[in-house]
Amino acid sequence: MNKTWLILKREYLIRVKKKSFIVTTLLVPLFFAALMFVPMWLATRDDKQERIIAVYDESTLFYDQLGQEGFTKYHFIEQEKFNALKSDLNDEEFYAVLYIPGNIYTVNKAELLSKKQVPIDLAEQIERKLSQVIETDKRRKVIEESQMPDLEQKLAGTKTKVSVSTLKVTETGEQKKSSSMVAFFASYLMGFIIYFFVFMYGSMVMRSVMEEKKNRIVEVIVSSVKPYQLMAGKIVGTALVGLTQVAIWIVIGVAVMGVVQNFLSPETAQQVGQSVMESQQQMGQAPAAMATEGNQMAEIMENIANLNIPLIIFGFVFYFLLGYLLYSSLLGAVGAAVDNDEDVQQMIFPITFPLILAIIMLVAISRNPEGSLAFWASIIPLTSPVCMLARLPFSPPAWEIALSMLLLLATTVGAIWAGAKIYRTGILMYGKKVTFKELAKWLTYKG
Amino acid sequence: MEFFTTQGIHKVYGSTHALNDVSITVPKGSIFGLLGPNGAGKTTLIRIINQITAPDQGEVFLEGHRMTSEDVSKIGYLPEERGLYTKMKIGEQALYLAQLKGMTRHQAMDSLKYWFKKFDITTWWDKKVEELSKGMQQKVQFITTVVHNPRLLIFDEPFSGFDPINANLIKQEILELRDKGATILFSTHNMGTVEDLCDHIALINKSRKILDGPVQEVKENYKSNIFEISYKGDFNQIQQVLDQNFSILEHKESLRENFIRIQHTDGTGNNELIRVLLGAAEIRSFREVIPSMNDVFIKAVENYNAQNAVNTK
Numbered sequence A: 001m002n003k004t005w006l007i008l009k010r011e012y013l014i015r016v017k018k019k020s021f022i023v024t025t026l027l028v029p030l031f032f033a034a035l036m037f038v039p040m041w042l043a044t045r046d047d048k049q050e051r052i053i054a055v056y057d058e059s060t061l062f063y064d065q066l067g068q069e070g071f072t073k074y075h076f077i078e079q080e081k082f083n084a085l086k087s088d089l090n091d092e093e094f095y096a097v098l099y100i101p102g103n104i105y106t107v108n109k110a111e112l113l114s115k116k117q118v119p120i121d122l123a124e125q126i127e128r129k130l131s132q133v134i135e136t137d138k139r140r141k142v143i144e145e146s147q148m149p150d151l152e153q154k155l156a157g158t159k160t161k162v163s164v165s166t167l168k169v170t171e172t173g174e175q176k177k178s179s180s181m182v183a184f185f186a187s188y189l190m191g192f193i194i195y196f197f198v199f200m201y202g203s204m205v206m207r208s209v210m211e212e213k214k215n216r217i218v219e220v221i222v223s224s225v226k227p228y229q230l231m232a233g234k235i236v237g238t239a240l241v242g243l244t245q246v247a248i249w250i251v252i253g254v255a256v257m258g259v260v261q262n263f264l265s266p267e268t269a270q271q272v273g274q275s276v277m278e279s280q281q282q283m284g285q286a287p288a289a290m291a292t293e294g295n296q297m298a299e300i301m302e303n304i305a306n307l308n309i310p311l312i313i314f315g316f317v318f319y320f321l322l323g324y325l326l327y328s329s330l331l332g333a334v335g336a337a338v339d340n341d342e343d344v345q346q347m348i349f350p351i352t353f354p355l356i357l358a359i360i361m362l363v364a365i366s367r368n369p370e371g372s373l374a375f376w377a378s379i380i381p382l383t384s385p386v387c388m389l390a391r392l393p394f395s396p397p398a399w400e401i402a403l404s405m406l407l408l409l410a411t412t413v414g415a416i417w418a419g420a421k422i423y424r425t426g427i428l429m430y431g432k433k434v435t436f437k438e439l440a441k442w443l444t445y446k447g
Numbered sequence B: 001m002e003f004f005t006t007q008g009i010h011k012v013y014g015s016t017h018a019l020n021d022v023s024i025t026v027p028k029g030s031i032f033g034l035l036g037p038n039g040a041g042k043t044t045l046i047r048i049i050n051q052i053t054a055p056d057q058g059e060v061f062l063e064g065h066r067m068t069s070e071d072v073s074k075i076g077y078l079p080e081e082r083g084l085y086t087k088m089k090i091g092e093q094a095l096y097l098a099q100l101k102g103m104t105r106h107q108a109m110d111s112l113k114y115w116f117k118k119f120d121i122t123t124w125w126d127k128k129v130e131e132l133s134k135g136m137q138q139k140v141q142f143i144t145t146v147v148h149n150p151r152l153l154i155f156d157e158p159f160s161g162f163d164p165i166n167a168n169l170i171k172q173e174i175l176e177l178r179d180k181g182a183t184i185l186f187s188t189h190n191m192g193t194v195e196d197l198c199d200h201i202a203l204i205n206k207s208r209k210i211l212d213g214p215v216q217e218v219k220e221n222y223k224s225n226i227f228e229i230s231y232k233g234d235f236n237q238i239q240q241v242l243d244q245n246f247s248i249l250e251h252k253e254s255l256r257e258n259f260i261r262i263q264h265t266d267g268t269g270n271n272e273l274i275r276v277l278l279g280a281a282e283i284r285s286f287r288e289v290i291p292s293m294n295d296v297f298i299k300a301v302e303n304y305n306a307q308n309a310v311n312t313k
Helices: A001-016 A018-049 A079-087 A122-146 A151-157 A181-216 A216-221 A228-264 A266-282 A287-306 A309-338 A342-368 A372-379 A386-392 A398-425 A436-442 B042-050 B069-074 B088-099 B107-116 B135-147 B164-178 B192-196 B215-221 B235-241 B270-278 B293-312
Strands: A052-056 A072-076 A096-100 A111-114 A166-169 A174-178 B002-013 B016-027 B031-035 B055-061 B073-080 B152-156 B183-188 B199-206 B208-214 B228-233 B246-253 B256-265 B281-290
Touching: A001 B088, A018 A228, A018 B016, A052 A079, A052 B042, A072 B256, A079 A096, A096 A122, A111 A436, A122 A372, A122 B246, A166 B135, A181 A309, A181 A342, A216 A228, A216 A266, A216 B073, A216 B088, A228 A309, A228 A398, A266 B135, A287 A372, A287 B055, A309 A342, A309 A386, A309 A398, A342 A372, A342 A386, A372 B069, A372 B135, A386 B152, A398 B281, B016 B031, B016 B042, B016 B055, B031 B164, B055 B293, B069 B073, B073 B135, B073 B183, B073 B256, B088 B107, B088 B135, B107 B135, B135 B164, B152 B164, B164 B192, B192 B293, B199 B215, B199 B293, B208 B215, B208 B293, B215 B293, B228 B235, B228 B270, B235 B246, B235 B256, B235 B270, B270 B281
Parallel strands: A052 A072, A052 A096, B016 B208, B031 B183, B031 B199, B073 B152, B152 B183
Antiparallel strands: A096 A111, A166 A174, B002 B016, B002 B055, B199 B208, B228 B256, B228 B281, B246 B256
């Protein structure tokens, strides 16, 4: 046990001290932060540019109706000025010239002249403003003609948005709110974390085994410790490296979130919020629908609370540990069996294939967690760590969970046994290209 | 007194019988040579003694008790496929390997200081293995083998791959360790080192032990009653005194002295032979030819293979 600890310590320290570890540990969160933060920052920065738009309004419908929005100002001009600008747009005074034709009411068209390419946001803003003014005017006329002063309110009252809450009836007949959306994200995220972790750190175990074999140090080590101790130290040590990395990422992630929130002063935050609202409006959502936003948030919280949190946490830890153990012991065995990098690809494929398949099936399973694909993928042990976990937020039948866990446990025990056998024969075998038939033979060797 | 023994070791890999009923006895404080052609099973036997692999049948005893995994701390092992972590610093690495052998960090440090000083490599402590030449790495490997003061040292082909200077250094160290009370077992192809170092040998061929014992005894058993005699006198007279039990293998004459090589087929003692010859000529020198380990090795393996070929037919 003491020796396993020594090995674990070395495996851990040697990796954590590596430059590549430090670099990836720091760069990955920076990269994700940049991915989130830079577009946000750019969005707020662009808005700060002051632009004055010259408006020549032939229709005379819009005078004083455009006002100012953000950093964009509208300045109405006369025909002579418009003609002058048209022939010479170099004028530093105006960013662009908006020409509203006299017949805009019927053709619904205006022109924006500029020297530079106009940002898409600005073009959209102008389109929206013009449409609004015309729309309001048309409404006013319709109301006048109909002789019904409260028509506006009546029409507003007809706006309808139906939301369907999905309810699951439990065995005791109790109804529980469930949200497919929340469960979908939870399931996808957890499946992906397991996939990523198993893949990344499982192959780290494999490379470490290969390195020891290639360096010819392994025989010295196994003359001091049992091969299974070496393997155990390696697998647990590498897992701790992974957990350290993830822990650092979480800490950095929380810190970055804090910084971002501080950086975004109330005004800029408001602006971001405003532009989000604008874009929602553009997508056709009436302002009235905004009121339901708050309800939606509450509903999401309720849905999260309705997930079977203890089951999901237990399931995550269980599938995470066993999935990692299963794959890392198999990958460790591959590392011991092969002599060079070329052979690795060939041997590794049958092992990683189920894992890749699982991640491909993940979306389909999250969409239809009770289908037969979901059932089989979450029962078969090589895909179950990803697939059953993805189903857990949808509360699958208890017997399926039990069967999946039992099969995975049995398979993992078997894989560790077989992996250890292959490992201890493989690490001492040089210059021989192994086949799967040969590996099967190794299982019969004693000690 | 025996230090350790293996008894009736069998090891089978699939359809290959790697070791077949191999028993050896290694006396305490001896240097024991494990000989045999390539693929005979030497490395397998060494791995079994080191508890790296388990035998299918048979036992290994150390000082009378059955060997357990605790005993590996008493063994220092330098395998044939030897190496170090290339990216790890030498001192750190040596400390790690010593601790794996059951030393505390403190003990390991003391012992390593002694050995690094002895091999004059104290300045290498913080170097990475990949910065060292192969010869330098071999010194470090040797130190990691002996650092925990093992009472049994096992070297698999210690002189293959080592340059002559390091090979000689290791030879000296092996003798010194033996004098300090360690028991040493090594496998080799190099019969010269066997003559120089070994007290006892065992010869393994085609998975079986075909010969073992103290080196002198083994040689004695393989001598073929050949004598080399130089004399002053008449060759014909010598021929007359030697009866039909002798055959003359070689005969040279020169101005100063004559030389013959003879072999006798019965058990005539050396003194009696000299007495007979004294009547015929003036004897200058008389030497019984003792076979070299090389001769013994070749003869034993060839005999065994020939016998086996007959048996299997």
